[in-house]
Amino acid sequence: MTVKSISEAFDSFAQALRMNTEQLIHAARLMRIDPQECAGNLDQSLTGVLNAFHSIYDAVQDNAAISIDWNEVPATSTILAIRNARHHNIANRIGSLETYFTRPSDRAREKTYQLISFGPEPKPSAPSFMQALSWDDLTHLLLLPRSVSRLGAERTERISAYLNVTLVKSVSEIPAFFDILPLVVNAGKAAVSTVGSLVQPLSIEGETFLEHFSNVEAVDLSLLRSEIRTFPN
Numbered sequence: 001m002t003v004k005s006i007s008e009a010f011d012s013f014a015q016a017l018r019m020n021t022e023q024l025i026h027a028a029r030l031m032r033i034d035p036q037e038c039a040g041n042l043d044q045s046l047t048g049v050l051n052a053f054h055s056i057y058d059a060v061q062d063n064a065a066i067s068i069d070w071n072e073v074p075a076t077s078t079i080l081a082i083r084n085a086r087h088h089n090i091a092n093r094i095g096s097l098e099t100y101f102t103r104p105s106d107r108a109r110e111k112t113y114q115l116i117s118f119g120p121e122p123k124p125s126a127p128s129f130m131q132a133l134s135w136d137d138l139t140h141l142l143l144l145p146r147s148v149s150r151l152g153a154e155r156t157e158r159i160s161a162y163l164n165v166t167l168v169k170s171v172s173e174i175p176a177f178f179d180i181l182p183l184v185v186n187a188g189k190a191a192v193s194t195v196g197s198l199v200q201p202l203s204i205e206g207e208t209f210l211e212h213f214s215n216v217e218a219v220d221l222s223l224l225r226s227e228i229r230t231f232p233n
Contacts (some may be wrong), residue, residue, distance in 0.1 A: 013052040020045040030210040039098035050083035074162035079187040091141035097132035132177035182219035
């Protein structure tokens with residue numbers, strides 16, 4: 001694969017991140033007006049991010065300058081596993097928080113859920129977003145046989161250790177969700193550490209996110225927070 005193809009794939013990833021951020025900014029207002037549209041927009045924009053990240057992975061497979069297997073790096077392996085589960089309709093596609101609570105057939109269900117967050121507590125003055133996927137679906141994925149999950153035993157153990165699965169205590173009978181954005185940050189940083197020198201920014205977004213992932217600190221996933229929330233927040 002050429003440097004051009006890697007640059008194009010990274011630019012698509014940067015554009016997808018921009019579009020997803022725009023959906024997150026407008027989500028609270030749209031959720032009050034049209035919950036299902038909001039849920040669909042958020043889910044599709046996140047799918048765009050995950051697919052674009054996978055395109056970078058595809059672009060580096062045949063590049064002799066990159067010898068690191070992203071399936072052996074916890075940060076990239078985890079995001080690729082989530083993307084593949086959603087792409088191949090495995091483990092309920094690792095469903096989103098908004099989709100879970102806005103489906104017409106489930107409107108009568110209780111709106112209480114458990115949110116699992118990674119990293120330090122955000123500063124009150126700092127703007128922050130949360131985009132949650134089903135923790136129950138993700139842990140189910142890790143328990144599936146390889147023939148279904150498409151994950152080997154070593155990769156499953158690596159992802160479980162990375163997410164500190166054994167440390168998370170799920171609340172009985174309450175659906176659990178996790179914030180995927182810290183995982184995207186870590187995957188983007190890990191990707192840039194391997195392909196950054198080959199990326200030639202093709203847009204302002206590409207330049208911005210290349211710089212962002214080069215300089216941002218990786219999120220410490222060992223810092224776990226769990227709280228009970230009511231949807232919508």
